[in-house]
Amino acid sequence: xxxxxxxxxxxxxxxxxxxxxxxxxxxxxxxxxxxxxxxxxxxxxxxxxxxxxxxxxxxxxxxxxxxxxxxxxxxxxxxxxxxxxxxxxxxxxxxxxxxxxxxxxxxxxxxxxxxxxxxxxxxxxxxxxxxxxxxxxxxxxxxxxxxxxxxxxxxxxxxxxxxxxxxxxxxxxxxxxxxxxxxxxxxxxxxxxxxxxxxxxxxxxxxxxxxxxxxxxxxxxxxxxxxxxxxxxxxxxxxxxxxxxxxxxxxxxxxxxxxxxxxxxxxxxxxxxxxxxxxxxxxxxxxxxxxxxxxxxxxxxxxxxxxxxxxxxxxxxxxxxxxxxxxxxxxxxxxxxxxxxxxxx
Amino acid sequence: xxxxxxxxxxxxxxxxxxxxxxxxxxxxxxxxxxxxxxxxxxxxxxxxxxxxxxxxxxxxxxxxxxxxxxxxxxxxxxxxxxxxxxxxxxxxxxxxxxxxxxxxxxxxxxxxxxxxxxxxxxxxxxxxxxxxxxxxxxxxxxxxxxxxxxxxxxxxxxxxxxxxxxxxxxxxxxxxxxxxxxxxxxxxxxxxxxxxxxxxxxxxxxxxxxxxxxxxxxxxxxxxxxxxxxxxxxxxxxxxxxxxxxxxxxxxxxxxxxxxxxxxxxxxxxxxxxxxxxxxxxxxxxxxxxxxxxxxxxxxxxxxxxxxxxxxxxxxxxxxxxxxxxxxxxxxxxxxxxxxxxxxx
DNA sequence: TATTAGCAGTCAAGAGGTGAGAGTGCTAAC
DNA sequence: GTTAGCACTCTCACCTCTTGACTGCTAATA
Numbered sequence: 001x002x003x004x005x006x007x008x009x010x011x012x013x014x015x016x017x018x019x020x021x022x023x024x025x026x027x028x029x030x031x032x033x034x035x036x037x038x039x040x041x042x043x044x045x046x047x048x049x050x051x052x053x054x055x056x057x058x059x060x061x062x063x064x065x066x067x068x069x070x071x072x073x074x075x076x077x078x079x080x081x082x083x084x085x086x087x088x089x090x091x092x093x094x095x096x097x098x099x100x101x102x103x104x105x106x107x108x109x110x111x112x113x114x115x116x117x118x119x120x121x122x123x124x125x126x127x128x129x130x131x132x133x134x135x136x137x138x139x140x141x142x143x144x145x146x147x148x149x150x151x152x153x154x155x156x157x158x159x160x161x162x163x164x165x166x167x168x169x170x171x172x173x174x175x176x177x178x179x180x181x182x183x184x185x186x187x188x189x190x191x192x193x194x195x196x197x198x199x200x201x202x203x204x205x206x207x208x209x210x211x212x213x214x215x216x217x218x219x220x221x222x223x224x225x226x227x228x229x230x231x232x233x234x235x236x237x238x239x240x241x242x243x244x245x246x247x248x249x250x251x252x253x254x255x256x257x258x259x260x261x262x263x264x265x266x267x268x269x270x271x272x273x274x275x276x277x278x279x280x281x282x283x284x285x286x287x288x289x290x291x292x293x294x295x296x297x298x299x300x301x302x303x304x305x306x307x308x309x310x311x312x313x314x315x316x317x318x319x320x321x322x323x324x325x326x327x328x329x330x331x332x333x334x335x336x337x338x339x340x341x342x343x344x345x
Numbered sequence: 346x347x348x349x350x351x352x353x354x355x356x357x358x359x360x361x362x363x364x365x366x367x368x369x370x371x372x373x374x375x376x377x378x379x380x381x382x383x384x385x386x387x388x389x390x391x392x393x394x395x396x397x398x399x400x401x402x403x404x405x406x407x408x409x410x411x412x413x414x415x416x417x418x419x420x421x422x423x424x425x426x427x428x429x430x431x432x433x434x435x436x437x438x439x440x441x442x443x444x445x446x447x448x449x450x451x452x453x454x455x456x457x458x459x460x461x462x463x464x465x466x467x468x469x470x471x472x473x474x475x476x477x478x479x480x481x482x483x484x485x486x487x488x489x490x491x492x493x494x495x496x497x498x499x500x501x502x503x504x505x506x507x508x509x510x511x512x513x514x515x516x517x518x519x520x521x522x523x524x525x526x527x528x529x530x531x532x533x534x535x536x537x538x539x540x541x542x543x544x545x546x547x548x549x550x551x552x553x554x555x556x557x558x559x560x561x562x563x564x565x566x567x568x569x570x571x572x573x574x575x576x577x578x579x580x581x582x583x584x585x586x587x588x589x590x591x592x593x594x595x596x597x598x599x600x601x602x603x604x605x606x607x608x609x610x611x612x613x614x615x616x617x618x619x620x621x622x623x624x625x626x627x628x629x630x631x632x633x634x635x636x637x638x639x640x641x642x643x644x645x646x647x648x649x650x651x652x653x654x655x656x657x658x659x660x661x662x663x664x665x666x667x668x669x670x671x672x673x674x675x676x677x678x679x680x681x682x683x684x685x686x687x688x689x690x
Numbered sequence: 691t692a693t694t695a696g697c698a699g700t701c702a703a704g705a706g707g708t709g710a711g712a713g714t715g716c717t718a719a720c
Numbered sequence: 721g722t723t724a725g726c727a728c729t730c731t732c733a734c735c736t737c738t739t740g741a742c743t744g745c746t747a748a749t750a
Contacts, residue, residue, distance in 0.1 A: 134472050240587060
């Protein structure tokens with residue numbers, strides 16, 4: 001019977017008495033199976049679209065499947081390698097890395113994927129560099145324990161090169177192992193520790209903080225959401241109706257609604273959470289299911305990755321994929337702390 | 346009569362005799378207009394889907410419209426400001442800038458937009474920096490006359506900081522105003538000019554060149570194409586049929602086919618070229634039209650931007666939008682040369 | 691000669707009807 | 721508890737019919 005649910009998840013072919021008989025219970029008659037199906041329907045796990053339609057799982061049915069039955073599913077090795085590769089060569093900008101992961105997770109699951117960058121303010125600074133450019137701007141490069149933040153700021157052409165070097169060293173020494181938020185908020189309090197040349201050009205810090213604040217605002221105004229693979233929704237038989245598909249896809253552009261969907265999960269690290277049907281607090285997604293997993297650092301969620309699809313989504317595969325991604329992230333942190341220890345020796 | 350073509354472009358409502366009469370020629374009878382429409386059909390500018398269907402322009406009709414009649418169209422000021430803003434704050438990575446432009450052009454035109462980065466090899470180097478990071482990698486930053494190229498490379502932890510500074514200075518001095526391709530190919534020939542500390546760590550250059558070559562290859566393997574706004578195709582009444590839309594959207598992922606579409610344009614700078622229907626050398630796009638404009642530097646196309654939509658696309662608006670983008674790019678170059686001259690004084 | 695009114699003809703699209711097929715639930719028997 | 725048999729339901733594909741939007745053609749008119 002369970003196999004029939006998995007069949008339905010794979011093929012969208014409704015669960016019927018004869019279906020179950022031919023594939024799983026050849027020794028029982030269809031009438032018996034009909035009784036069973038009837039019982040499951042009475043318990044609320046299955047429902048009929050119409051009298052002669054066979055049955056499909058209800059949200060409650062899927063919930064039971066997810067909570068009690070679903071097992072791990074082996075993923076395509078090529079996909080795993082690709083994800084692993086992103087984390088391996090992770091010396092890329094945080095935003096780029098997060099987008100790359102969204103792309104590949106969407107490819108792996110065949111559903112639209114949303115990435116939420118909750119803000120980089122909580123990341124721990126490892127190194128700060130301010131690099132003057134020829135265009136009258138400077139590049140801010142903040143290496144953190146989870147990726148590199150990069151942003152451009154206006155630069156005063158009269159500031160000497162050495163000041164940038166001193167400023168970078170000052171910021172690195174002062175704020176190493178502090179959060180970015182700490183740096184943004186408290187840089188004023190460290191004025192007494194600046195050398196004279198830095199005080200002469202302390203507008204540099206104001207400009208930098210200003211630029212970082214703008215970057216924060218920009219991320220905040222989009223809710224930090226990036227959606228990828230929207231088109232993949234159209235691969236589901238459920239979404240052959242364009243208007244129906246558009247209503248779902250449109251939600252992927254609305255930060256407030258995405259916020260509602262993916263917040264308040266109360267999940268622990270390494271866990272994948274699902275919301276099914278009416279559990280989703282958005283009207284246009286009542287026929288959908290969403291999955292979500294978090295990248296947490298010190299118990300705080302830094303970024304999340306979410307998947308939106310029909311209720312008949314491949315929960316097991318999605319859970320495995322998200323777990324793998326979160327696992328890779330955890331490995332990364334382990335590696336970082338190890339390197340930290342090595343440095344101290 | 347011309348107005349009726351524009352009406353059709355806007356609303357997809359076929360050109361009928363009574364349509365034309367009510368909107369444009371109230372003083373003529375429908376019978377007279379029917380004669381005219383008949384004549385235009387005989388000349389191949391219009392065609393009927395079926396006897397009672399009204400007429401729609403043929404590819405030849407659109408071609409005539411594009412070549413002879415079409416005027417400039419004022420664009421939404423907000424959109425223009427947004428595009429202008431991208432170019433103003435253009436101290437961003439070349440790839441990012443190109444993608445941002447694709448996004449906004451797609452938004453402005455409401456059609457899928459493709460950006461082709463032809464390769465950065467031809468860009469003129471202004472400044473090179475190699476910046477070691479904490480993760481055992483280094484950041485290559487090449488400021489060119491048209492944007493910043495950035496790439497990561499493996500770094501040897503034993504290389505002293507000063508070597509990176511010297512290497513950066515050496516590369517900048519040696520290759521300023523040379524192309525990136527020149528640097529990649531000829532760096533070997535400049536060994537005699539390197540100081541001893543650079544010769545000691547000349548593996549640094551090998552690694553850098555290797556990384557840049559890989560970046561070139563990566564761009565080449567995707568043909569340098571990035572598509573944005575694919576979903577917007579579904580806004581056209583022509584593409585309410587999902588399978589039909591998918592056939593077009595799928596082409597946007599195929600570098601070879603995109604290459605065929607957008608190459609061999611033989612257009613001069615500041616020009617927007619259109620291919621309509623059978624002019625497009627791709628089977629799945631025979632019912633489409635494509636527009637294309639180039640960013641050229643010294644007569645060489647550095648990047649192109651293309652739009653794909655139904656033949657009933659808003660040619661005038663698209664031409665205006667692409668011209669504006671290309672114009673902004675030209676302004677940028679003018680600005681650059683001006684700055685160059687100032688520097689020399 | 692250019693224009694027009696009138697009319698018959700064509701076709702798409704939608705409404706409504708029909709039958710086949712795939713299910714079901716129920717009942718009575720095993 | 722299981723099963724065979726049967727009546728019932730509903731979708732879907734297919735057909736037909738009607739309506740309405742256009743057209744082309746012809747003959748009359750300015």
